[in-house]
Amino acid sequence: MNAVNGIWAPALTPLHADLAPDHAGCAAHVKRLLGAGCHGVVLFGTTGEASSFSVDERRAVLEAVLAAGAAPERIMVGTGCCALSDTITLSRHALTLGCRKLLVLPPFYYKGVSDRGVFACYEKLIDALDGGVRIFLYHFPRLSAVPITMPLIRFLAENYGEVIAGIKDSSGEREHTLQLIEKFPHLSVFPGTEMLLPDTLRAGGAGCITATANVNAEAIRRTYDLFLNKDPDAEKSQAAINAVRTVLNRVPTISALKWIMAKRENNDHWLHIRPPLEPLGIPDAEKIMRGLRLGEL
Amino acid sequence: MNAVNGIWAPALTPLHADLAPDHAGCAAHVKRLLGAGCHGVVLFGTTGEASSFSVDERRAVLEAVLAAGAAPERIMVGTGCCALSDTITLSRHALTLGCRKLLVLPPFYYKGVSDRGVFACYEKLIDALDGGVRIFLYHFPRLSAVPITMPLIRFLAENYGEVIAGIKDSSGEREHTLQLIEKFPHLSVFPGTEMLLPDTLRAGGAGCITATANVNAEAIRRTYDLFLNKDPDAEKSQAAINAVRTVLNRVPTISALKWIMAKRENNDHWLHIRPPLEPLGIPDAEKIMRGLRLGEL
Numbered sequence: 001m002n003a004v005n006g007i008w009a010p011a012l013t014p015l016h017a018d019l020a021p022d023h024a025g026c027a028a029h030v031k032r033l034l035g036a037g038c039h040g041v042v043l044f045g046t047t048g049e050a051s052s053f054s055v056d057e058r059r060a061v062l063e064a065v066l067a068a069g070a071a072p073e074r075i076m077v078g079t080g081c082c083a084l085s086d087t088i089t090l091s092r093h094a095l096t097l098g099c100r101k102l103l104v105l106p107p108f109y110y111k112g113v114s115d116r117g118v119f120a121c122y123e124k125l126i127d128a129l130d131g132g133v134r135i136f137l138y139h140f141p142r143l144s145a146v147p148i149t150m151p152l153i154r155f156l157a158e159n160y161g162e163v164i165a166g167i168k169d170s171s172g173e174r175e176h177t178l179q180l181i182e183k184f185p186h187l188s189v190f191p192g193t194e195m196l197l198p199d200t201l202r203a204g205g206a207g208c209i210t211a212t213a214n215v216n217a218e219a220i221r222r223t224y225d226l227f228l229n230k231d232p233d234a235e236k237s238q239a240a241i242n243a244v245r246t247v248l249n250r251v252p253t254i255s256a257l258k259w260i261m262a263k264r265e266n267n268d269h270w271l272h273i274r275p276p277l278e279p280l281g282i283p284d285a286e287k288i289m290r291g292l293r294l295g296e297l
Numbered sequence: 298m299n300a301v302n303g304i305w306a307p308a309l310t311p312l313h314a315d316l317a318p319d320h321a322g323c324a325a326h327v328k329r330l331l332g333a334g335c336h337g338v339v340l341f342g343t344t345g346e347a348s349s350f351s352v353d354e355r356r357a358v359l360e361a362v363l364a365a366g367a368a369p370e371r372i373m374v375g376t377g378c379c380a381l382s383d384t385i386t387l388s389r390h391a392l393t394l395g396c397r398k399l400l401v402l403p404p405f406y407y408k409g410v411s412d413r414g415v416f417a418c419y420e421k422l423i424d425a426l427d428g429g430v431r432i433f434l435y436h437f438p439r440l441s442a443v444p445i446t447m448p449l450i451r452f453l454a455e456n457y458g459e460v461i462a463g464i465k466d467s468s469g470e471r472e473h474t475l476q477l478i479e480k481f482p483h484l485s486v487f488p489g490t491e492m493l494l495p496d497t498l499r500a501g502g503a504g505c506i507t508a509t510a511n512v513n514a515e516a517i518r519r520t521y522d523l524f525l526n527k528d529p530d531a532e533k534s535q536a537a538i539n540a541v542r543t544v545l546n547r548v549p550t551i552s553a554l555k556w557i558m559a560k561r562e563n564n565d566h567w568l569h570i571r572p573p574l575e576p577l578g579i580p581d582a583e584k585i586m587r588g589l590r591l592g593e594l
Contacts, residue, residue: 019381019421051379051406054386055351082348082379084316084571089351107573108406109348111440117573124316124572143408145442146573274381275421276404276414276443 004101004134004166004188005206006039007221008076009213010047012257013061015272021053021061022269027068029214029261034074037221038213041070042103044078046143046170047211047254050105052274055086059093072098076209080105080138084121088128095133103136103168103209108144115152126160134165136188141171150183157184168192168209174199181205194220194241198234201227211253215260216244247291251284252277259285301398301431301463301485302503303336304518305373306510307344309554310358312569318350318358319566324365326511326558331371334518335510338367339400341375343440343467344508344551349571352383356390369395377402377435381418385425392430400433400465400506405441412449423457431462433485438468447480454481465489465506471496478502491517492539495531498524508550512557513541544588548581549574556582 011033014025030041043065044050044058053061062077079090079102091102104125106118126135137156139148148167157164166188169177177191181203188206191197197208201224213220219241226234248256255273259280262270271279308330311322327338340362341347341355350358359374374396376387381404388399401422403415423432434453436445445464454461463485466474474488478500485503488494494505498521510517516538523531545553552570556577559567568576577585 046406052381052404054380054382057380057382083351083354084349085351085354107349109343109440110573111442113573114575117575120572120575143406145408275417276407276410278411278414278417 003162004040004076004136007037007194007207007213007217007224008040008042008190008209009033009038009217010042010045010078010209010211012214012254012261013044013048013053014261014270015274016269017272019272019274021057023061023064024068025269026061027065027070030065030070030075031068033213033217034070036217038217039207039221040074040076040101042076042078042209045103045138045168045209046140047214047257048078049254049274049277050078051081052277055081055089058090062094062097062099066097066099073100075099076101076103076136078103078105078138080107082107082109084124087121087125091125091129091133095129100132101134101136101165103138105138105140105144106146106148108146111145113146115149115155118146118148118152119155122156123159126163131163133163135160135163136166136168136190137164138168139171140168140192143170150179153180153184153187157187166190166206177205178203193245194223195245197223197241198227198238210245211257212241212245212248214257215264216241219244244292247288250291251287252280255280256284256288260288300459301337301373301433304334304491304504304510304514304521305337305339305487305506306330306335306514307339307342307375307506307508309511309551309558310341310345310350311558311567312571313566314569316569316571318354320358320361321365322566323358324362324367327362327367327372328365330510330514331367333514335514336504336518337371337373337398339373339375339506342400342435342465342506343437344511344554345375346551346571346574347375348378349574352378352386355387359391359394359396363394363396370397372396373398373400373433375400375402375435377404379404379406381421384418384422388422388426388430392426397429398431398433398462400435402435402437402441403443403445405443408442410443412446412452415443415445415449416452419453420456423460428460430460432457432460433463433465433487434461435465436468437465437489440467447476450477450481450484454484463487463503474502475500490542491520492542494521494538495524495535507542508554509538509542509545511554512561513538516541541589544585547588548584549577552577553581553585557585
């Protein structure tokens with residue numbers, strides 16, 4: 001059994017009209033996700049528009065979520081920035097508040113950097129933190145353009161032992177996720193989509209960290225439990241969550257998830273999103289309405 | 298004549314052994330570049346490792362450079378971050394200190410964003426600043442992966458007039474730079490390499506903002522002046538600066554420039570660089586030594 005597993009939701013970040021984070025809204029959304037069956041919530045992943053907020057804005061949201069009663073052990077905090085100094089600041093802040101699980105992107109401005117250079121980033125981060133930290137490496141080559149390669153993971157794991165706790169694999173590639181699980185059985189490997197849940201669980205992976213959990217947590221959790229219990233209904237349940245994901249893969253996902261939340265809660269504040277992302281356009285909203293029955297989500 | 302023109306150096310950022318910016322070193326380097334003939338200096342461009350520093354670190358360096366006597370009108374400040382809130386903070390700070398020229402990258406984490414989304418970033422920035430600001434759009438598709446397209450430039454220029462003052466074109470593509478100069482004659486167009494200086498000046502462009510100016514400012518400035526004076530020696534002078542650039546294009550440029558400064562000043566502190574970038578390796582140092590006579594730089 002992996003140390004950390006299950007269905008984790010990278011929470012959307014609700015905003016006010018001036019695009020400042022809505023602290024009460026963030027806390028309520030996290031509470032809802034945990035209540036809907038998510039094993040945990042990631043604050044400030046890609047879905048949470050992490051890079052679009054300042055260090056101070058990110059700290060304040062985490063404080064608000066914890067102050068509202070979320071258990072620190074069920075929160076994983078995204079802390080990876082381009083500036084090592086920012087990553088260290090955010091990581092120390094999370095640890096001080098009892099959040100030991102950190103999802104850490106590598107710096108993503110410079111491209112074509114070496115594994116040695118990326119290793120040095122994690123090395124300096126870990127050296128600046130206390131030993132209780134548990135780092136989840138964030139592999140998202142399509143957006144960061146700085147991959148976390150297999151040799152880099154091996155080198156980090158060899159050097160830092162249990163501090164390197166897992167990997168979020170947002171490559172979307174089945175074979176890549178399966179290779180990670182095979183090569184690093186002691187790490188918690190989370191693909192970034194529930195469509196890889198059956199393969200992941202069969203191979204011994206941890207579960208998934210999936211944006212769709214923001215709007216479909218109950219069904220994804222139920223499917224996870226069915227697979228774990230080897231229930232014959234698991235495949236049917238998986239087909240239903242795949243159908244939802246397939247529709248959401250065809251539209252700008254973060255904007256679409258915020259639009260669904262606005263519909264569901266009848267609250268247009270959910271449409272606010274920081275540029276360069278944009279509120280969902282009407283043609284994409286129509287694609288969703290043709291593909292999904294929102295009332296069933 | 299463009300409002301802003303000439304040879305601008307995107308300054309390297311000297312660091313202490315703990316990788317904190319060396320304020321005295323930064324101020325001395327800027328002073329040296331201005332004394333060596335640069336019309337101006339860009340603080341916190343790509344060459345200055347801008348994205349590798351926190352907002353507070355960037356503010357402190359600018360303050361130190363100005364406190365040491367650099368004229369604010371000869372400093373252009375890189376302020377574009379992924380978080381609009383950070384970009385606004387840095388931009389207001391620069392304006393407060395009398396630096397009106399800002400080099401602004403678009404947010405660069407999310408890829409495949411629309412021109413509308415990028416426009417919204419500049420719109421919200423400009424609306425948050427006083428009207429005296431002069432914005433230079435930073436087009437560096439290889440690193441930011443978010444291009445500043447021609448329609449976007451046109452739309453910004455139409456909406457904000459003289460606030461949109463210029464473009465740094467780090468595409469490295471001659472045709473792209475020439476098109477910008479042709480389409481936007483009222484903007485100061487700076488290619489990111491001195492190798493495009495003759496084409497740029499003939500077409501009516503502004504000059505260049507080039508990393509190589511950190512170590513070869515005198516010769517680049519002399520070449521610029523020769524072209525402006527239609528001096529027959531201009532082409533020969535250009536060939537010499539092209540030869541230097543060609544060597545530096547074959548190695549990791551920022552690391553190489555820091556290595557050259559370390560040699561020239563006999564000060565290994567110049568080798569410090571923030572990860573994920575790395576100090577120059579020996580094979581690359583040998584490439585430079587084979588290609589350049591450092592004493593002549």
